[in-house]
Amino acid sequence: MSLRGPGGERSRWRWLRGLRARLALAISVILVAALGTAFVATYRGTGTQVRNQIDEDLRTDAQLVDSRLPLLRAKPGEIAEAAEEYLDERALFPLSARLFMVRIRGAGNISNLPDLSTAEGDPRLDRDVAGPRRESDESRALRTADLGFSTVRVNDEPLRLYFVQVTRGGRAVAEIGVGESAASVARAQSGVARTFLVAGTVTLLAAIALGFAFATRLSRPLRRMAGTAARVSAGDLSQRIGSTGPQDEVRVLADAFDRMLDRLENAFARQRGFVADASHELRTPLTVIRGQLEVLARQTDVTPDDVRHVDEVVRTEVVRMERLVEDLLLLARADEGELVRPAPLDLAPFVTELFDALTLTADRTFELSDVPPGRLLADEDRIAQVVRNLARNAVEHTGPGGLVRLTVRSLGQGRLEFALEDDGPGIPEEQRDRVFDRFHRTDTARARRTGGAGLGLAIARAIVEAHGGRIYADSSPEGGARVAFALPGFRAAGKRAAKEQAAKS
Template sequence: MRRTHSLRTRLAFGYGLFFAAVLVLMSAGVYWLVRQALLTEVSQELAAAAELIQQDFAASAGPLPGFFSDPDVLLKSLPPRLTELDTPAFYVQVSDLDDQFSIGSASLRGQQLPRTPEDQTAAMGGSTTTRIFPLGRGRVIQLSAPLLAGGAVVGVLQVAQSLRPVDQTLQVLLEGLAITGLIALVAAVRGGVWIVSRSLGPVNEITSTARQIFQAADLARRVPAASAADEIGALADTINAMLERLESLFTAQRRFVADVSHELRTPLTAMRGHLELLQRGVVRDAEDQAEMTADLLREVNRLTRMANDLLLLAQAEVGLQLRCAPVALDDLVLEVVRELRPLGEGVAMRPQLAEQVAISGDRDRIKQALINLVANAIQHSPVDGTVTVALDQDGESAYLRVRDEGQGIAPEDLSHVFERFYRADRARAQRTGGAGLGLAIVQWVAHAHGGEVLVESALGSGAAFIIRLPLSREQETEDRG
C-alpha cells in the first residue's frame, strides 16, 4: 500500500530541506572566509618576520666567505632578532642552497622544517612560497624565502608558525555555527509548519465544502471565498464559477427534459385521441376522417421536425463538422425568399441585395438558419405586413438581416430568445407548431462559422435578427482591391 503524506507535511519537509541547504552553504561560506582571513593574517606576520630577518642578515653577514661551511661564522652572522622571535609557536630555520647544512631556532627542538624542490627553486629565483603541513601534534604554516648576502642568494630562510590558535578558533566557530544552525533550522521548520498550516486553512475549507456539495448533490452551495486576492482566492473563484456553470447546466438539462416531455405530450395526446376515435369507429364521415388524418400527419411532421432539430443541436454540442465551401449569399437569399413566399399568406416578402457577397461556409446550415429566421418573421408578421431580408457587408463581415413588422419582443424576453424551447408567445407557438428550437439552431450556425447573431426589437416596432458571418479571403481581397 502506497504511503501518503499530507501537502502540509511535504511543504514543511521541503522548506526544511531548502533552509538546511541554505544554512550549510552560508555556514561553509562563513567558515571559509574566517579561515582565509586568519591564514592571511598569519601569512602576513610570517612575511613581515622573514623580511626583518633578511634585512638584519644582509646587514650583519656582509661579504664573509664560506659562512655556511663554518657554524661559528654562521651563528655570528645570524641577527639577534632570531632570539626575539624564538617562541614556542614560532620556528626559524636557515639552510644553504644545497640543503646540506641548516640551523634552526630552539623552538624546533631538534626537528627540521621540510624544504621541497619548489621552495629551493623559488628561493633561487628571488621569490617566496607558502604551504601548510603537519609538525609534531599540530599543523604549521611555513614561508620559504631567499637569504641574501652581498646581493646574492646564499641560502634559504624558512619561517613557520603553529596553526593551533587558528585551528582552535575555527573549531569554536564550527561548533557555534552548528549549534546556531540547528536552532535556526528547528525554528524555521516550526515556523514553516505554522505558515503552511495557515496558508492551507482555506484549502481545507474548500475541500470540506466541495466534499459536502458532492455528498449532498447541492450545486446551489458555494465554497467560501478567500479574503486575499491570491492563488487560493483564484481557486475558490474558479470552483464557484464551475459550480455556477454546473448548476446552470443541470438546471437547463432539467428544463430541457421537462420541455421535451411537454412538447411531446401535446401532439402525442392529440394523436392518441384521434386514433382512439378512429379505432372505435366514432368518426364515420369520410370528410371528418380525412381531416383527422391530416391532423395526425401534421402532428407527425411536427414531431419529425422537433426530432431533427434536437438531433442537430445534440450533434452540434459534440462538435458537428461543417462542410465548408464558397457560398454566394445573394443567391441564397433569393432562393430562401422564393421557397418561403407561399407560406406568407398576406405577408409581403422583400429582399434587399446591395451587392454580391460570398463567404466560405456550410451552405445547407446557413440556409437552414436563414429559413428559420424568415419563417419566424412570417409567423409574427400581421396580415399585409412586410418581411425584409437584407444582405450587405462591411469589408470584413457579411450581414444577413431579417426584419418583420410584428408586435416585437419584450425587453425581459430579449436575453432568452436563443434558449431552447423558449417562446415569448406560447399561444402563437402552439398555433404555428413551433417548438422553440429554431433560434437556438440559428445561434449555433452563426457561432460555428465564427460569427454571431444579434436581435434588435422593441414592443410595437417589430423585430430584426442579424447574422454576422466572416467574409471569405477571396471576397476580402476583391473588396480591398
C-alpha cells in the first residue's frame, strides 16, 4: 500500500516530463532569454538616448548663455549685468533648461533660483558662503556642482546639471550652469518596461500555447504507438498504428513498427500452427497405443499371439513417435541456428557409400550418376540425412521396381547439386514450394496415411539453408518428382578431372 502514494504522485506529474511540457518549457526559456536580452538593450538604449538629448539641450543652453555675455575683457560687474539682463529676457529665448546659474568671479551669482542669487557687492552671500536663509536642496546642488555633466538627486527626482567655464582673454571669468530634470529618462524607461511586460507576457503565453499544441500534434503518433505497444505486449498482436500523417521521422518509425508487428504476428501464427500440428501428430500414435492396450485389458483370456500383435503395433507407433520427436528437436535446433558443423569431405566415397546403403532399403531400381571428384565443405551426417529423406520420399511415391535416381553434379563457381528423381506421380506444380513447409503434405499423401508427418522436406530445407544452400522441387524426365538442392563449398579435384567430367556429361 505504501507504494501506492509515490506511484500515484509519479503518474500525476508524469505529463510534466512529457514531450509537450518539455517543448513548452524549452520555448519559454528561449523566449524569456531573448525577451530579456532585447529588454535590457532597449531599456539601456532608451535611457542613453533620452539622457543624450537632455545633455545636448543643456549644452546648447549653456552656449546660448555664453554668447550673450560680453565678448572682450569684461569686468565682473558687466558680466553680471549681462547675465541679469539675459535672465530677464529669458522668456524670449528658446531655453529649455529649468535651472540657470552664472557664477561670476568677484561679482556673486546670478540665478533664476532666488535664494541662489547674490546681489552685486553683497559680501554676505558670496559664492561659497551659506546664507542665513534656509538653502533649498536644489540651490545647494546647483551651487556645489562641479564643471561638466553631473546627475544629482533632489527631492527624489534626478537632476541633470551642466557647468561650463566662461573664458575671456584667456582668463576664466565665470561659470555658466544649467540644470534640467532627468525624470524623463526614468519615465521613458518605465514605458519601455511596461510595454515589454505586456507584450512579453502575451507573446510568452501564446508561444507556450502554440508549443503545447504543436508538441501535442507531433507526439500524437508517438502516444498512439505507446498505446499500441502496450496492447501488443498485453498479447494482442493484431494491433497496428496505421499512421496517416506526413512522411516524417515519426511516420517512418510508425511504419517500421507496423511492419515489425506484421512479421511478429506471422511468426507467432506459424509457431502456433507448428505446435498444434506437432501435438496432433503426437496424439495419433498415443491414441493407437491406448486403444491397443484397452483391447488387451478387456480380453479375458489373452493368448501369446494377442500380446505379440499388440506389442508389434505399439512398437511401430513408439518408433513413429520417436522419429517425430527427433525431427522436432532437430527443427528446434535449426531455429536456434546450431544445426550443422561443416567439415571438408571427400565427395566420391561419401556419395557411393550413401547410395549403397539406400539400395538396401527398398525394392526399387536405384541409379547413380557419375560423381564429380572433389571435396565438399559440409556436415557429412546432415547431408546424408537430407539425401535419405529425399530418397525415402521417392521410394514412398513409387511402386516396387520403380525408378529412384541420384545425380550429383557441379554447377560451377563452387556449387554442387544433389538431385533425387523418380517415376512416381510427381509433385503438383502449385505444391512445389509448400512441400518444404513444416507438416505440409499433399492431399494424396495425407489420404494414404503412410510416410511421415510432413517434416522430411522441412528438415531437408533447414539443413540445406544452414549450409547456405537452396532446395527446390520440379519434375523428373520420367514425369515423376525431382527434388534437388545446391550447396556452396565444392572444390573440384584438379582441372583435368573437372574437364573429364565436363566432357562426359
